[in-house]
Amino acid sequence: MDDRIQRHAEILVDHCTDVAPDDNVLVRAPSSADDLVVALYEQLGQRGARPTLSWTNSRAGRAYARAMDEADFRPKDHRLAAMEETDVVILIRGATNAAETSDVDPEKGAAASQARQPILEERLDKRWVMTQHPTPADAQQAGMSTAAWEEFVYDAVNRDWDAQREFQEQMVEILDPASEVRIVSGDATDLRMSVEGMDAANDSGEKNMPGGEAFTVPVPDSVEGTVFVDVPFREGGREVHDARLEFEDGEVVECSASRNEDALETLLDTDEGARRLGELGIGMNRGIDRTTHHMLFDEKMGDTIHVALGNAVEECVPEGREFNESGRHVDLLVDVSEDSFIEVDGEVVQRNGTFVFEDGFEG
Amino acid sequence: MDDRIQRHAEILVDHCTDVAPDDNVLVRAPSSADDLVVALYEQLGQRGARPTLSWTNSRAGRAYARAMDEADFRPKDHRLAAMEETDVVILIRGATNAAETSDVDPEKGAAASQARQPILEERLDKRWVMTQHPTPADAQQAGMSTAAWEEFVYDAVNRDWDAQREFQEQMVEILDPASEVRIVSGDATDLRMSVEGMDAANDSGEKNMPGGEAFTVPVPDSVEGTVFVDVPFREGGREVHDARLEFEDGEVVECSASRNEDALETLLDTDEGARRLGELGIGMNRGIDRTTHHMLFDEKMGDTIHVALGNAVEECVPEGREFNESGRHVDLLVDVSEDSFIEVDGEVVQRNGTFVFEDGFEG
Numbered sequence: 001m002d003d004r005i006q007r008h009a010e011i012l013v014d015h016c017t018d019v020a021p022d023d024n025v026l027v028r029a030p031s032s033a034d035d036l037v038v039a040l041y042e043q044l045g046q047r048g049a050r051p052t053l054s055w056t057n058s059r060a061g062r063a064y065a066r067a068m069d070e071a072d073f074r075p076k077d078h079r080l081a082a083m084e085e086t087d088v089v090i091l092i093r094g095a096t097n098a099a100e101t102s103d104v105d106p107e108k109g110a111a112a113s114q115a116r117q118p119i120l121e122e123r124l125d126k127r128w129v130m131t132q133h134p135t136p137a138d139a140q141q142a143g144m145s146t147a148a149w150e151e152f153v154y155d156a157v158n159r160d161w162d163a164q165r166e167f168q169e170q171m172v173e174i175l176d177p178a179s180e181v182r183i184v185s186g187d188a189t190d191l192r193m194s195v196e197g198m199d200a201a202n203d204s205g206e207k208n209m210p211g212g213e214a215f216t217v218p219v220p221d222s223v224e225g226t227v228f229v230d231v232p233f234r235e236g237g238r239e240v241h242d243a244r245l246e247f248e249d250g251e252v253v254e255c256s257a258s259r260n261e262d263a264l265e266t267l268l269d270t271d272e273g274a275r276r277l278g279e280l281g282i283g284m285n286r287g288i289d290r291t292t293h294h295m296l297f298d299e300k301m302g303d304t305i306h307v308a309l310g311n312a313v314e315e316c317v318p319e320g321r322e323f324n325e326s327g328r329h330v331d332l333l334v335d336v337s338e339d340s341f342i343e344v345d346g347e348v349v350q351r352n353g354t355f356v357f358e359d360g361f362e363g
Numbered sequence: 364m365d366d367r368i369q370r371h372a373e374i375l376v377d378h379c380t381d382v383a384p385d386d387n388v389l390v391r392a393p394s395s396a397d398d399l400v401v402a403l404y405e406q407l408g409q410r411g412a413r414p415t416l417s418w419t420n421s422r423a424g425r426a427y428a429r430a431m432d433e434a435d436f437r438p439k440d441h442r443l444a445a446m447e448e449t450d451v452v453i454l455i456r457g458a459t460n461a462a463e464t465s466d467v468d469p470e471k472g473a474a475a476s477q478a479r480q481p482i483l484e485e486r487l488d489k490r491w492v493m494t495q496h497p498t499p500a501d502a503q504q505a506g507m508s509t510a511a512w513e514e515f516v517y518d519a520v521n522r523d524w525d526a527q528r529e530f531q532e533q534m535v536e537i538l539d540p541a542s543e544v545r546i547v548s549g550d551a552t553d554l555r556m557s558v559e560g561m562d563a564a565n566d567s568g569e570k571n572m573p574g575g576e577a578f579t580v581p582v583p584d585s586v587e588g589t590v591f592v593d594v595p596f597r598e599g600g601r602e603v604h605d606a607r608l609e610f611e612d613g614e615v616v617e618c619s620a621s622r623n624e625d626a627l628e629t630l631l632d633t634d635e636g637a638r639r640l641g642e643l644g645i646g647m648n649r650g651i652d653r654t655t656h657h658m659l660f661d662e663k664m665g666d667t668i669h670v671a672l673g674n675a676v677e678e679c680v681p682e683g684r685e686f687n688e689s690g691r692h693v694d695l696l697v698d699v700s701e702d703s704f705i706e707v708d709g710e711v712v713q714r715n716g717t718f719v720f721e722d723g724f725e726g
Contacts, residue, residue, distance in 0.1 A: 021435070022437065024439060024440050024441045026441060029418070031394035031397065031418070034394065034420070034422065037418075037420060037423050038420070038422045038423045038426050039426075040423075041420075041423035041424070041426045041427040041430075042426040042427065042429075042430045043430075044427060044430075045426065045427040045428065045429065045430025045431040046430045046431075048431065048432065048435040050437060050438075050439040050440070050441075051427065051439075052417070052439055052441055052442045053417065053418045053419075053420055053423060054415070054416065054417060054418065055392070055394070055400075055416045055417065055418030056416075057397070057400060057401075057404075057416055059397065059401045060400050060401045060403075060404035060416060061404070063401050063402075063404045063405040063408065064404040064405065064407060064408040064414065065408065066405075066408065067404075067405045067406075067407075067408025067409045068408040068409075068411065069411065072384070072411040074385065074413060075413075076387060076413040076414075076415055077387050077413070077448040078387045078389060078413075078415055078445040078446070078448040078449045079415045079445065080448075081444040081445050081447065081448040082441040082442065082444055082445035083441070084444065085440040085441040085443075085444040086441045
């Protein structure tokens with residue numbers, strides 16, 4: 001087996017989820033990630049953990065959704081019961097065909113998401129990590145050869161996460177006491193929000209592998225302005241291009257897209273929380289040097305920020321504070337490499353992709 | 364998609380498990396059965412059921428078992444919790460490499476089985492079916508081309524199960540009121556047991572697809588004599604050849620095999636019940652015309668009987684009666700096509716493969 005796959009598996013059970021003997025571990029993976037699953041199971045055996053393997057199968061999911069009546073989607077009691085008894089969740093992505101669910105009615109996709117909400121909530125209380133195994137279809141989506149995509153993935157994943165944590169801590173220390181954040185990029189994006197009282201967090205590859213961002217949660221109702229999404233995002237098997245969202249009192253009041261606008265609208269209509277933001281993230285992983293149409297990687301890139309529609313990242317929300325709730329959590333990426341700045345409480349902390357604590361910063 | 368796969372899926376959710384709206388359905392399958400899983404999910408969507416998909420992965424299972432300490436195998440709480448909330452279980456076999464677990468220490472395999480026992484017991488209380496999707500590796504094991512193996516599987520599976528039920532009912536009516544059963548084949552097999560008070564049952568493809576047997580449960584302690592297993596069986600990824608077992612007071616007191624005798628011994632030592640019989644089955648599926656080294660098919664063949672080491676088939680055991688309990692249930696096949704007879708309460712009911720109610724029977 002490829003050493004890089006074994007290293008990836010080690011990082012997942014060690015750095016990301018700290019698997020202990022007797023932990024009930026749920027691995028969810030597509031069959032395309034077979035090699036990583038085998039490497040993981042070896043690690044889990046060495047640690048005396050108790051894994052079970054759930055198969056994410058987009059062809060089956062498509063067939064099911066198309067055959068179902070929209071009104072019939074309901075939470076799956078057996079999946080929820082299993083999640084309640086789970087200590088560690090390892091979620092693996094890796095497409096065989098990234099467009100597999102592109103002919104499923106978006107409203108059915110939304111209904112399915114809503115039915116999964118109790119399971120999602122339960123999962124967020126566990127030690128969990130989401131990662132990606134390199135597949136030919138995902139390489140295709142990135143416009144890369146399979147070998148180059150593998151190289152890219154392992155460069156992003158198999159790294160020194162302690163050094164990464166230290167670098168990011170500088171931004172966390174800026175965001176944590178902050179009140180007002182403003183993000184400006186070109187003429188298209190000018191977004192303002194309060195993060196007052198929220199806890200900024202350091203993602204050095206615990207819940208996302210690769211990690212690489214500083215993030216916090218907007219105060220509900222505080223988001224104002226416009227965001228133009230520079231990198232297409234995938235919603236129900238369709239790519240939404242050039243999405244533009246206008247916020248008033250924290251809520252999306254207008255939206256448009258040049259492609260698959262209906263998928264965007266369906267996303268916003270999933271539930272009440274899907275029209276509001278649940279996260280502000282600042283990409284800081286300098287090992288990721290290009291966008292690849294894979295959000296797990298794109299959102300960690302040094303010259304980007306992202307906001308997420310939907311469910312708030314609860315670890316950033318102090319006890320008793322209000323936060324956004326939703327069955328969805330969809331990241332929207334803004335390029336901040338050129339003609340752009342991030343302002344915290346009136347001071348510029350990043351200009352044209354360079355942070356205030358990096359060489360070459362021009363305030 | 365191949366019509367035969369769709370027909371197979373229909374039979375599984377309709378005839379075998381009668382899936383209803385809102386049923387929590389657990390599908391367990393290897394990735395080699397992808398096509399059948401997709402067809403099943405379409406059927407489950409049409410019925411408004413709630414499926415979850417568990418991935419049986421023998422490569423991962425092997426890696427895990429080899430890395431685990433034997434003493435560390437324990438029941439998986441999350442799998443058990445899921446099973447408790449499940450209404451219908453659809454188990455699909457289909458190897459990518461039937462010898463995948465052949466280099467796992469048999470004692471670890473036994474420890475893993477024992478740890479699964481609570482889940483097995485829970486599953487047996489559900490509506491469940493076990494079936495097989497045709498794969499190239501399984502064709503290889505049968506010594507057949509992939510196309511011929513597919514043909515064989517679908518001939519056995521996609522049939523008129525009502526007609527099959529009527530044919531088998533004749534044997535059920537003989538076995539149900541019976542006390543003593545004796546099976547003689549050549550010089551090697553002469554096995555006697557009591558089935559007094561047990562309920563004989565008709566397997567017309569409910570729990571096994573294909574079905575095709577009449578079966579009952581031996582009274583514990585009543586089994587006496589010798590059985591020679593004519594068709595090799597697979598134990599922990601190894602084929603056990605020419606197994607011979609001698610019973611006294613219901614228990615195996617001596618055993619031998621010409622190949623992989625240690626796997627047989629480990630099987631017998633799994634737990635107390637693994638040394639005793641939990642089933643007597645009479646194969647009656649005339650659509651299966653050859654043994655293929657696949658027990659699910661072999662045991663239904665018209666000219667065979669089988670006894671199972673391990674857990675008793677509870678549906679044959681009336682309330683309050685004693686029965687054998689074990690984490691295992693391993694079928695052992697005896698060829699009764701030649702130089703053989705089955706006697707029930709002193710009367711021959713099958714000779715050289717022909718039943719008393721078939722043309723050509725010579726009593």
